[in-house]
Amino acid sequence: MIGGPGVGKGTQCANLVRDFGFVHLSAGDLLRAEQERPGSQYGDLIRSYIKEGKIVPMEVTIALLENAMLASGQTRFLIDGFPRKMDQALKFEESVVPSKFTLYFECPEEVMLQRLIKRGETSGRDDDNIESIKKRFKTFTETSYPVVEYYSKKGKVHTVSCVEAPDVVYGKVKVIFDKLFSENN
Ligand SMILES: Nc1ncnc2c1ncn2[C@@H]1O[C@H](COP(=O)(O)OP(=O)(O)O)[C@@H](O)[C@H]1O
Numbered sequence: 001m002i003g004g005p006g007v008g009k010g011t012q013c014a015n016l017v018r019d020f021g022f023v024h025l026s027a028g029d030l031l032r033a034e035q036e037r038p039g040s041q042y043g044d045l046i047r048s049y050i051k052e053g054k055i056v057p058m059e060v061t062i063a064l065l066e067n068a069m070l071a072s073g074q075t076r077f078l079i080d081g082f083p084r085k086m087d088q089a090l091k092f093e094e095s096v097v098p099s100k101f102t103l104y105f106e107c108p109e110e111v112m113l114q115r116l117i118k119r120g121e122t123s124g125r126d127d128d129n130i131e132s133i134k135k136r137f138k139t140f141t142e143t144s145y146p147v148v149e150y151y152s153k154k155g156k157v158h159t160v161s162c163v164e165a166p167d168v169v170y171g172k173v174k175v176i177f178d179k180l181f182s183e184n185n
């Protein structure tokens with residue numbers, strides 16, 4: 001699941017987990033947990049990348065995802081906020097598992113900005129401030145959007161507009177998943 005910062009990925013993943021029983025893995029949540037883990041050798045590195053809105057070197061993120069996948073003992077994963085750089089996409093599919101499809105959440109920056117400023121009132125996140133948000137938008141456009149284009153060329157992308165209220169957005173997401181999983185399962 002790919003989309004700009006604050007587009008609503010986490011919000012929609014919660015709905016999908018409830019209705020389709022995936023294991024939800026948020027790359028950002030895994031990185032924040034590793035950042036706080038006592039004794040982690042990557043804590044400071046992750047903290048500085050997240051604050052600067054940059055993409056943490058792929059070896060760290062892929063190892064965290066792979067470990068969480070293995071630890072779950074499950075086989076159906078909804079990976080949230082990953083891949084957001086071409087090197088991650090290629091390496092993950094080569095060394096862990098190929099993806100089935102990509103859900104791309106589309107939304108104007110002004111709308112995401114308002115959501116992130118509001119989330120920042122309570123999230124406690126180091127990157128929900130205007131300076132980091134601007135950097136995250138730039139990284140998304142320059143570094144992450146090419147991943148969407150790459151998967152689009154392979155015919156693997158489903159695009160959903162996220163401007164409307166969460167339940168309206170989920171209505172559209174659910175139609176896509178109902179179709180995909182009634183065909184494949
Ligand atoms: N469709 C929506 N309309 C309005 N607010 C939303 C919508 N989806 C999510 N939000 C809110 O916007 C913020 C960002 O959503 P979140 O799911 O955390 O995004 P992401 O995981 O993409 O960063 C949260 O505070 C969330 O409650």
Ligand SMILES: O=c1ccn([C@@H]2O[C@H](COP(=O)(O)OP(=O)(O)O)[C@@H](O)[C@H]2O)c(=O)[nH]1
Nearest residue numbers: 005006027028049050053054055056081082
């Ligand atoms: O594969 C990833 C996913 C996330 N991040 C970092 O984690 C931050 C927060 O990502 P998350 O998906 O949690 O939140 P979003 O920015 O989408 O609101 C990003 O800006 C990056 O710095 C990263 O480096 N690699």
